[in-house]
Amino acid sequence: MVGAILILLGAVFSLISAIGNIRLPDVYTRSHAASKSSTLGVLCALVGTLLYFLIAEGYFSIRLILGIFFVFLTAPVAAHVICRAAYRHCVPLAEGTVEDELREYYKPAEDFEGEDQVEAQGNEMETPTQEPLQVNHMS
């Protein structure tokens, strides 16, 4: 019965996370709903499953423990990686955003252009006959 209550709690948390994933206005605010409460929901469901099999059948599943540990470890890492990729990909912030503290540190998409210019200059140095074409392509 404890397992059933934990499973129901986990399902409710997953539903709340999905509602937040629809209603929130931004990638960066949506990542809160998608990472934290969803992780809590799936952890509740998996712990409920573990307790059910432990109580009803006396079966302690190492694989389920490993799954719980892996989900608990990787879901916040995945959310962080997605948020960093979105910020460097210049996904716009929401309308009511008060403050953007990362703007001074990242300067998104400037260093990539610098790398491309370095590559283009290297190609021009190697093949000078194609120089006008490359200039047109760059501009």
Place this chain on the structure above:
Amino acid sequence: MIFHTILIIALVLLLAAILFNLYRVIKGPSSADRVQALDSVGINLIASIAVYSVLLHTHAFFDLILLIGILSFIGTVAFARFMERGAVIERKR
């Protein structure tokens, strides 16, 4: 009987969560939204597989939980690297 009903209700709630996330996958304005919603779909799928294995009284699906967790994480990280750098595996220069 109450136990069975609670499990069915949990499955229905997880199905609603997966449908909401699929709405975000279809409608999402940027590709980061879509990747994030797909990651959330994978996590909800893990939870629904756990509930379904309780419903069927079987141990056979626990490997599947671990497998879907690993595949969802690797897919998410690969998409994020593709969005960030333009290539999944970087060449050495």
